[in-house]
Amino acid sequence: MGRQATEMLKGILEGIVLALLSGRSAYGYEITAWLRDRGFAEIAEGTVYALLIRIEHRGLVDVEKVPSEKGPPRKVYSLNDRGRAHLDEFWETWSFLSGRIDELREEGR
Template sequence: MKISTEMLKGVLEGIVLQIISEGETYGYEITKNLNDHGFEDVVEGTVYTILMRLEKHQLVTVEKKKSSLGPARKFYQLNDTGQQRLTLFWKHWTFLTAQMNHLKEDHHV
């Protein structure tokens, strides 16, 4: 299903935080994970922009590691601040989806 870019922008950072929370990972793996879970329109450039923002806001720990397939890769892990942001994201998501479902039920959509 094609999701509007604006709607996706609002949740993509939280989704990336969730993926990183599952274990150390790098940009291409995150993009592949998103694509494998139905977010086919998300490209590496979008993911790398989010990763740079997460790094800037100190929500992740970053470690460069050598790769046998080419240049060193940046691996990302969620730190405590990132975990707090992820927890807040899910609280907001739960509230928002509950309100949307109530609205949908009230209007018999």
């Protein structure tokens, strides 16, 4: 992934993670694996964990500590009502921006 794509991804990664969590609860490594499976291979685990801490502090997710077979308990993240509202706003913004960008692309052809 080039630098431009990396910078764009930083701006929308929160929405992508919230969208993943809208389907089911998950812990940090699972989220990173899902992202990689969906083609976001260059996203570092540290980036995902930092984002999870931010959305936890902002009250967008609920967190439950679940025992792990190896090591300390895992933090499992679930999207809550506030997070769903934030995700809805993200999709509205995404639709608006992507529509305007598509229009610009078509005008330039």
